[in-house]
Amino acid sequence: MNFWVNFIVAAVVAGTPLLFGTLGEIMNERVGHLNLGVEGMMSLGAIAGFMVGYKTDNFALAMIAAFLSGAAGALVYAVVTVTFMANHTVAGLTLTIFGIGLTNVIGFHYLGMSESGTLKLPEQITQQMRSIHIEGLSDIPVIGDLLFQYNPFVYLGIVFAILLALFYNRTKAGLNVIAIGENPAAADAAGVHVTAWKYVNIVIGGGICGIGGAFTIMITNGGVWISDCVGGLGWIAVALVIFATWKPMNAIWGAFVFGAMRILKYYVNKEIIHIPDAFYDMLPFLVTAIILVVVSVRQVKDKAQPAACGTNYFREDR
Amino acid sequence: MSDHTTHKEPLLRVSKRRELTKRQAFGVKMISLLLALIAGGIFLAVLGFNPFVIYGTIVSGAFRSKLAVQGTVKLMIPLLISALGVTLAYKMQFWNIGAEGQIIMGAVFASYFALFHSNWPRPVLLIVMLLAAMIGGGIWGLIPAFFKNKWNTNETLFTLMLNYIALHIISFLRDGPWRDPANPGFAKIATFEENATLPKLFGVHIGWLIALILFVLVYIYLKYTKQGYEISVIGGSKATANYAGMHVKKIIIRTIFLSGAICGIAGFSNAAGSDLTLATGVAGGVGFTAIIVAWLADLEPLGILVVSFLFAVLDKGSSVIQSAYGLSTDCSDVLEGIILFFVIAGGFFVRYRFVPRKRKEEKGGENA
Numbered sequence: 001m002n003f004w005v006n007f008i009v010a011a012v013v014a015g016t017p018l019l020f021g022t023l024g025e026i027m028n029e030r031v032g033h034l035n036l037g038v039e040g041m042m043s044l045g046a047i048a049g050f051m052v053g054y055k056t057d058n059f060a061l062a063m064i065a066a067f068l069s070g071a072a073g074a075l076v077y078a079v080v081t082v083t084f085m086a087n088h089t090v091a092g093l094t095l096t097i098f099g100i101g102l103t104n105v106i107g108f109h110y111l112g113m114s115e116s117g118t119l120k121l122p123e124q125i126t127q128q129m130r131s132i133h134i135e136g137l138s139d140i141p142v143i144g145d146l147l148f149q150y151n152p153f154v155y156l157g158i159v160f161a162i163l164l165a166l167f168y169n170r171t172k173a174g175l176n177v178i179a180i181g182e183n184p185a186a187a188d189a190a191g192v193h194v195t196a197w198k199y200v201n202i203v204i205g206g207g208i209c210g211i212g213g214a215f216t217i218m219i220t221n222g223g224v225w226i227s228d229c230v231g232g233l234g235w236i237a238v239a240l241v242i243f244a245t246w247k248p249m250n251a252i253w254g255a256f257v258f259g260a261m262r263i264l265k266y267y268v269n270k271e272i273i274h275i276p277d278a279f280y281d282m283l284p285f286l287v288t289a290i291i292l293v294v295v296s297v298r299q300v301k302d303k304a305q306p307a308a309c310g311t312n313y314f315r316e317d318r
Numbered sequence: 319m320s321d322h323t324t325h326k327e328p329l330l331r332v333s334k335r336r337e338l339t340k341r342q343a344f345g346v347k348m349i350s351l352l353l354a355l356i357a358g359g360i361f362l363a364v365l366g367f368n369p370f371v372i373y374g375t376i377v378s379g380a381f382r383s384k385l386a387v388q389g390t391v392k393l394m395i396p397l398l399i400s401a402l403g404v405t406l407a408y409k410m411q412f413w414n415i416g417a418e419g420q421i422i423m424g425a426v427f428a429s430y431f432a433l434f435h436s437n438w439p440r441p442v443l444l445i446v447m448l449l450a451a452m453i454g455g456g457i458w459g460l461i462p463a464f465f466k467n468k469w470n471t472n473e474t475l476f477t478l479m480l481n482y483i484a485l486h487i488i489s490f491l492r493d494g495p496w497r498d499p500a501n502p503g504f505a506k507i508a509t510f511e512e513n514a515t516l517p518k519l520f521g522v523h524i525g526w527l528i529a530l531i532l533f534v535l536v537y538i539y540l541k542y543t544k545q546g547y548e549i550s551v552i553g554g555s556k557a558t559a560n561y562a563g564m565h566v567k568k569i570i571i572r573t574i575f576l577s578g579a580i581c582g583i584a585g586f587s588n589a590a591g592s593d594l595t596l597a598t599g600v601a602g603g604v605g606f607t608a609i610i611v612a613w614l615a616d617l618e619p620l621g622i623l624v625v626s627f628l629f630a631v632l633d634k635g636s637s638v639i640q641s642a643y644g645l646s647t648d649c650s651d652v653l654e655g656i657i658l659f660f661v662i663a664g665g666f667f668v669r670y671r672f673v674p675r676k677r678k679e680e681k682g683g684e685n686a
Contacts, residue, residue, distance in 0.1 A: 036415070036478075076659060079663070080662060084663040084665075084666035085666055085669075085670070086662035086663060086666065087613070089413050089415060089474060090609060090610065090613045090658070090662060091659075093609055093610060094610060094654075094659060096606070097603075097606065097607065097610070097651050097654060097655050098651065098652060098654075098655025098658075098659070099655075101649070101650070101652040102651075102652050102655075104648035104651075105365075105648050105649050105652055108645075108648070109644075109645070112644045232482075235478065238475070239478070242475055276493055276494050277489070277493060278486045278487070278489040278493060278494075279486070279490065281486045282482065282486035282487075282490075285480075285482040285483050286479075286483060288479050289479040289480065289483070292471055292475055292476055292479070293465055293469070293471055293476075296470055296471040297469045299469075305472060310413070314332070314334075315332070
C-alpha cells in the first residue's frame with residue numbers, strides 16, 4: 001500500500017510541470033496556433049521566477065514574474081505569427097531556441113557574479129513553496145498523503161485546468177475561442193474578435209507555461225540554479241496535448257500518467273522485470289506517437305487537432 | 319458579438335500588396351537583419367556589455383587563428399548538410415521537424431559498421447557507413463511520410479516524437495548492447511577505430527567536402543531536374559500537382575526519404591568526423607537550428623550556404639566571448655533567435671502592407 005501511495009504521489013509531482021506546459025499549449029492550439037515554443041516559454045518562466053524569488057524572497061512575486069515572463073515570450077510569438085503571419089513552426093522553434101538561450105545567458109551571468117559560484121533560493125521562499133500541511137486533513141492515512149500534502153504548484157495547476165475546462169465548456173466566449181481554432185473565417189463572420197482572442201489565449205497560455213518552468217527549478221531542482229533546467233519537459237508537454245486530445249480535464253490525468261512514466265524506472269523491481277532504462281524514457285513519446293496514429297486512422301473529429309491549427313488567418317483571403 | 323456592426327475601422331488594417339521584386343525583398347531582409355543586430359545590441363548593453371566590442375569579438379574570434387577558422391568550418395558542416403536536407407521537405411510544405419531524429423538515426427546506422435566492421439578497408443568502410451547513414455536517416459523520414467500519406471497523420475507532431483525515440487535508442491545502445499566494456503565505470507560507446515573516422519583535409523575532417531558536394535547536388539536537383547520541379551509544384555498546391563498528373567504520394571515518399579537521407583549524412587559526419595564515437599549529443603539541436611537556417615535562406619541552397627556560415631561564425635565567436643568576457647556561449651542562440659524573429663516578421667512586408675484608416679482606398683494601389 002505504502003509503495004503505491006509513494007508511487008502515485010511521485011507521479012503527481014513529476015507530472016505537475018507537464019500539466020502547466022500542456023494547459024498553456026492547449027490554449028495556443030485552441031486558437032489555431034501550434035506553438036512549439038513551450039520549452040522556451042517554460043525556460044523564461046524558470047529564470048524569471050527564480051531570479052525574482054532569489055532577490056525578493058517572496059513566493060507570490062516569483063510566481064507573478066514567472067507568469068509575466070512566459071507571457072512576454074508568448075507575446076513575441078503572437079506578434080510574429082498573428083499580426084505578421086509568419087510560419088508557426090519556425091516561429092515556435094525560434095522561441096524555444098531564443099528562450100533557452102536567454103535563460104542560460106542570464107543564469108550564467110548571475111552565477112558569475114555570485115561569490116560562492118552557486119545560486120540558491122533563500123530560506124523564507126523555500127518554506128513557502130514546500131508541501132502544504134493542513135492540520136487534520138493531511139494526517140488522514142493514505143487519503144491525506146494522496147490529496148493534502150503537495151506543494152502549492154500542484155493545486156494551482158489543477159485549479160487552472162478546471163477553470164480552463166469551465167471556460168471552454170460553459171461560456172460563450174470559450175465556445176467562440178474553440179470556433180477560432182476550427183474555422184477562424186466562420187468565427188470572424190459570426191462577429192468573434194479573432195485577433196484579440198488569439199492574442200489573449202496565446203499570451204495567457206505562455207504565462208501558464210512560465211509557471212511550469214518555475215516549478216522545474218524551484219521544486220524539481222530544489223531551488224538551486226542549473227542551466228537547461230526545463231530539460232525537454234516542454235516538448236513532452238506538446239506531446240501531452242495530443243494525449244489529452246486538446247481537453248484541459250484530460251490534461252490533469254494525462255499529466256499524472258506521463259509523470260508516472262517519468263518516474264516508473266525508479267519504482268520497477270529491476271530483479272524481476274528487465275527492461276532497459278532507455279525504454280522508460282522513450283515511453284511518453286512512443287505512447288504519444290501511437291495515439292497520434294490511432295487518432296488519425298480512426299478520424300475521430302473531437303479528438304483531433306483543431307482544424308485550423310498551424311495556419312494563419314488573413315481576413316481578405318476569406 | 320452584437321456590437322460587430324458598430325465597430326470603428328481599425329487604425330491600421332492589413333492588405334496584400336504586389337509581390338516585391340527579388341531585390342526589394344532582399345532589401346527588406348537586410349533592414350530586418352540590421353534591426354535585429356540593433357535589438358541584440360540593446361540586449362547586450364542591458365547586460366552591461368559594450369555591444370560593438372562583443373560583436374567585434376564574435377567576428378574576430380571566429381577568424382582569429384587557423385585553428386579558429388577550422389573550428390568555425392567544423393560547426394558549419396552539420397548545419398549546412400541538415401539545412402539542405404530539411405529544405406527538400408519544406409519546399410513541399412511538409413512540416414518536418416524531425417531532422418534531429420534523422421541525424422541521430424544516420425549516426426546510429428553508420429556507427430554499427432564503425433563498431434563491428436572496423437577491419438574493413440577504410441574507403442570501403444566509410445562508403446558503407448555513408449550509405450548506411452542515408453538509409454537510417456531516410457527510414458526515419460519515411461515513417462511519418464507513410465502515415466501522412468495513408469491517414470493524414472500530423473507530420474509535425476509525429477516527427478517531434480520520433481526525435482526523442484531516436485535519442486533514447488542511442489541511450490539504449492549506450493547502456494546495453496553497444497556499451498564499451500573497456501569503460502566499466504561509466505556507460506559510453508567505444509571510440510571509433512581510426513579506420514572508421516573521416517580523414518582530414520586542410521585540417522578539418524572531409525565532412526566539409528561532403529557538405530559542399532551535397533550543396534552542389536541539391537542546388538542542381540532543385541533547379542534543373544524534373545523531380546525538383548515536382549517538389550515545388552506540390553509545395554505550391556497539391557491539387558495542381560494532382561491535376562498535372564503527378565503521383566503526389568509517391569513524390570512525397572521519395573522526397574522525404576532524400577531529405578532524411580541528407581540529414582542522416584550530417585549524423586555520419588558528426589559521429590565519424592567530430593565526435594569519433596556515437597554520443598547522445600550527436601545531433602545536439604542542430605536539427606532544429608537547421609530549420610531556422612533553411613527558413614532564413616528562403617529555402618534557397620545558395621542562401622543556406624551563406625546563412626549556415628554566418629551561424630557558424632556566431633557559434634564559434636560566442637565561445638570566444640565566453641572566455642574573454644564571461645558571457646555565456648548561449649549568447650549565439652539569443653542572437654540567432656532575435657535575427658530570425660526580425661526576419662520572419664520582416665517577411666510580412668514582402669507580401670502585405672498596412673493601410674492606415676483615414677486614407678480613402680484608391681483602386682490603383684490594390685492588388686488583393
